[in-house]
Amino acid sequence: MTATFSRADRPDQSPLPLEIDGLSLSIDTHHGTVHAVNNVSLELHPGEILAVVGESGSGKTLTARAVLGLFPPRTRTSGVVMLSGTDVLSATPAELRDIRGGKAAMIFQEPSTALNPVFTIGWQLEEGLRAHGMTSKSERRARAIEMLRAVGIPDPERRMGDYPHQFSGGQKQRIIIAMALALRPSVIIADEPTTALDVTVQAEILDLLRACREEFGASIVLITHNMGVVADLADRVAVMYRGDLVEEAPVEELFAHPREEYTQQLLAAVPRLGSGSRAIAATRETAPSATPAVSLDAVDIVYRSGFGTHPVKAVHGVSLEIAPGEVVGLVGESGSGKSTIGRAIGGLEAVAGGSLRVFGEDLAKLRSRGLRELRRRIGFVFQDPAASFNSFMTVEQCIAEPLRIHAAPGGKRAHRARALELLDAVELPAAFAERHPFELSGGQRQRVGLARALALAPELVIADEPTSALDVSVQAKVLDIFATLQRDLGFASLFISHDLAVVELLAHRVGVLQQGRLVEIGETERVLHSPEHAYTQRLIAAVPVPDPAVQRLRRAHPEEQAQPILSVAPEGPAA
Numbered sequence: 001m002t003a004t005f006s007r008a009d010r011p012d013q014s015p016l017p018l019e020i021d022g023l024s025l026s027i028d029t030h031h032g033t034v035h036a037v038n039n040v041s042l043e044l045h046p047g048e049i050l051a052v053v054g055e056s057g058s059g060k061t062l063t064a065r066a067v068l069g070l071f072p073p074r075t076r077t078s079g080v081v082m083l084s085g086t087d088v089l090s091a092t093p094a095e096l097r098d099i100r101g102g103k104a105a106m107i108f109q110e111p112s113t114a115l116n117p118v119f120t121i122g123w124q125l126e127e128g129l130r131a132h133g134m135t136s137k138s139e140r141r142a143r144a145i146e147m148l149r150a151v152g153i154p155d156p157e158r159r160m161g162d163y164p165h166q167f168s169g170g171q172k173q174r175i176i177i178a179m180a181l182a183l184r185p186s187v188i189i190a191d192e193p194t195t196a197l198d199v200t201v202q203a204e205i206l207d208l209l210r211a212c213r214e215e216f217g218a219s220i221v222l223i224t225h226n227m228g229v230v231a232d233l234a235d236r237v238a239v240m241y242r243g244d245l246v247e248e249a250p251v252e253e254l255f256a257h258p259r260e261e262y263t264q265q266l267l268a269a270v271p272r273l274g275s276g277s278r279a280i281a282a283t284r285e286t287a288p289s290a291t292p293a294v295s296l297d298a299v300d301i302v303y304r305s306g307f308g309t310h311p312v313k314a315v316h317g318v319s320l321e322i323a324p325g326e327v328v329g330l331v332g333e334s335g336s337g338k339s340t341i342g343r344a345i346g347g348l349e350a351v352a353g354g355s356l357r358v359f360g361e362d363l364a365k366l367r368s369r370g371l372r373e374l375r376r377r378i379g380f381v382f383q384d385p386a387a388s389f390n391s392f393m394t395v396e397q398c399i400a401e402p403l404r405i406h407a408a409p410g411g412k413r414a415h416r417a418r419a420l421e422l423l424d425a426v427e428l429p430a431a432f433a434e435r436h437p438f439e440l441s442g443g444q445r446q447r448v449g450l451a452r453a454l455a456l457a458p459e460l461v462i463a464d465e466p467t468s469a470l471d472v473s474v475q476a477k478v479l480d481i482f483a484t485l486q487r488d489l490g491f492a493s494l495f496i497s498h499d500l501a502v503v504e505l506l507a508h509r510v511g512v513l514q515q516g517r518l519v520e521i522g523e524t525e526r527v528l529h530s531p532e533h534a535y536t537q538r539l540i541a542a543v544p545v546p547d548p549a550v551q552r553l554r555r556a557h558p559e560e561q562a563q564p565i566l567s568v569a570p571e572g573p574a575a
Contacts, residue, residue: 015085017187017219018044018067018104022079025062027072029439031431036062038243039079044187044219049209051222051230051251053266054240055471056443063240064189064223067104069096084186101128104187105180109223111172112387115164121148121175122160125182132183147178152204169383169465170197170334170498177205184216191223198333198498199542206233206544225443225471227270228544231255232551239263252548269476270546271501273528291360293460293492294322294345300353301340301516314340316516317354324459327486327493329507329524331500331539336513338496339383342462345494346378347371358460376406379453379491381466385445389437395448396433399423402455422451425485427477443470447478454485461486461493467502479505500543504528512536 025037037059044050052060065071066081069088081088084103086095108114116124125144134140141160148156151174164172177193190209194202210233212218222234230237230251237254239247239262247260258264301315315337322328330338343349344356347363356363361374379402382388389398399422400415402408408415420430426447437445446466453461466482467475483506486493497503503510504524511521512533520533531537545551 015082016043017046017084018042018221019082020063020066020079021082023063023066023081024078025059025066025071026076028074028076031434036243037066040240040243040245042238042245042248044221046219047213047217049213049220049222049233049235051224051234051237052240053224053227053230053237053471055242055266056225056474057242057441058240058471059243060223060240061109061191061441064191064221065106067187067189067221068100068106070106097131101183101185102132103185104189105183105185106189107177107180107191107193109192110384110386111169111176112164112384114176115172117164120161120163121167125160125175125179128179128182143182144178147182148175150181151175151178151208152201153178168335168339170201173197173334174201174205177208181208181212184218186218188212188218188220189223190220192225193222194224194226194229198331198336198539199500199544200539201334202229202498202544203542209233225475226544227267227472227546228551231546231548232544232555239266255546255548266471266473267546269473271472271476271479271499271505272546273501273504273540273543291324292321292357293324293326293359294320294494295357296320296341296345296354297356298354299341299344299351299356301337301344301349302352313352314516315344318513318516318518319354320511320518320521322460322492322494324492325486325490326509327495327507329495329497329503329510330513331497331503331510332513333515333539334498335515337516338513339464341513342464342494342496345460346380346462347375372406376456377459379456379458379461381449381453381461381463383465383496385449386437388449389445391436391438393436394433395423395435395437395440396420398437398448399452399455402452406456408456418455419451422454423448425454426451426481427474443474446470447474450478450482457489459491461491462496463493464496465498466495467497467499475502482506500528500540512539 020040020042023037023040027034027036040063052063054060067083067088069091071077077089083099086099088099091099122144125147126140129140129143144160145156153159153171153174167175180188194205197205206229209220213220224230234251237249237251238245241262247263254263255267258267297319298317299315300313300317303312303314318341320328330341332338340349344351345358351364358374359377366374396416396419399419403415403418420433423430423432428444428447440448450466467478470478479502495503495506507524509522510524510527512519512527512535514535520527520531520536527536528540531540
């Protein structure tokens with residue numbers, strides 16, 4: 001049964017781990033005042049996992065960051081945020097220092113911006129322990145290694161000396177989780193903790209967060225757009241929309257009987273693996289051509305250090321083709337080589353063995369001018385939008401940057417018109433053109449990244465986790481936009497994702513990578529519903545189902561999960 005909590009359960013009336021009463025946040029910007037959070041009241045009980053869900057920009061992350069007193073510049077606050085009896089909003093800097101990490105810790109949404117690129121991850125893990133009084137160097141190192149091992153970083157003793165850029169996106173997310181857990185705080189604020197993770201590692205992280213609650217008594221505020229994660233982990237769910245708290249209920253009640261229309265729409269928009277909804281992919285035809293848009297033949301990719309020592313073979317003999325107008329999905333665990341292959345196709349990684357051709361051109365033989373002309377025909381949607389934008393540029397300048405670099409005709413006026421057209425295509429208001437990336441939510445930045453990728457009307461789009469930061473309702477819109485543009489413009493695409501339901505919606509074919517090797521590739525229907533390789537079967541079985549009852553059954557009988565459980569979308573209003 002789902003846990004329920006009330007003050008009657010605490011006869012001593014001791015302070016709750018977290019009490020938010022009438023919290024309002026207003027941000028003064030150059031474009032006026034933004035009322036980001038409006039009179040929100042929430043309680044977090046001992047040992048409870050509270051999920052806060054809602055659209056990108058709904059105020060859920062700002063509400064969570066208020067628990068640690070982390071606000072954007074020029075933020076005006078009102079209300080009360082009590083953390084273990086301490087009012088965060090009126091706390092002194094010394095009290096905030098004690099709170100952050102000691103009483104409460106945050107798992108941030110974008111690991112590339114949360115990690116310092118010039119320090120090793122071992123030094124960064126130990127920094128928080130040192131700041132909170134752990135003076136023994138050997139004790140700090142032992143704790144850091146323990147936490148890296150707990151979150152699944154292989155060979156942690158050696159990797160303590162590596163830098164953030166030497167890890168994949170999912171591995172960096174695990175490092176951030178290790179940093180948050182290092183001091184074993186009583187309250188954990190998890191802001192999209194599984195966004196960059198494949199489903200198998202995601203399952204491990206969810207088990208880790210569950211263990212923090214069950215073994216250490218931690219209470220967790222979970223900010224997520226993944227309703228499968230909510231169904232698997234949460235005790236209670238709070239739904240936010242445009243800064244307002246619109247609904248709050250125990251997890252099983254909310255999934256079974258959502259009261260508010262917005263909640264119903266949110267649940268109806270969740271992509272479900274095996275729902276049979278593959279209309280997007282089915283409406284497209286792959287253009288026949290003798291020359292593939294992309295052709296990999298026994299490709300090896302090797303990473304070396306600056307001195308050429310300790311080579312790491314990231315990709316082993318991969319062969320695949322992408323036809324013009326075809327969408328090929330690429331799935332696999334974090335660190336399996338998905339993004340590496342995408343970067344190599346764009347000429348951003350050298351091929352150590354085999355042959356890689358794009359539009360018939362052998363990348364190994366192209367010089368700088370030829371490579372520049374080739375890249376004009378390729379659009380990139382990067383995994384981490386915050387790290388891929390220049391924070392000093394406006395959104396309009398970010399979108400128009402490819403036009404400027406490749407000297408597209410028409411000048412500034414035509415470039416601005418194209419930027420506004422693309423903003424409209426990804427369903428962002430024209431007023432966003434004058435904002436800077438740091439003024440947008442994670443999901444809004446991701447949509448700007450998609451707009452930038454399409455600026456030059458590319459023939460090939462490499463989409464690396466293009467919907468990873470999006471809530472389900474916006475994700476559904478963006479996927480529909482992507483599919484419509486792909487159908488209308490006819491570009492080929494390598495679609496890299498850890499979300500198998502999204503891949504099912506978009507891809508004609510799907511390839512599965514394991515430790516740099518392509519273990520299975522074929523038509524999407526066949527691979528996702530009749531997988532031949534044992535690893536593909538495990539990958540599909542690990543997908544969380546957006547149904548609390550099903551997830552509870554799966555946890556109770558893990559031995560029965562050798563084959564995937566596929567869900568069918570419930571009846572409900574369209575999103």
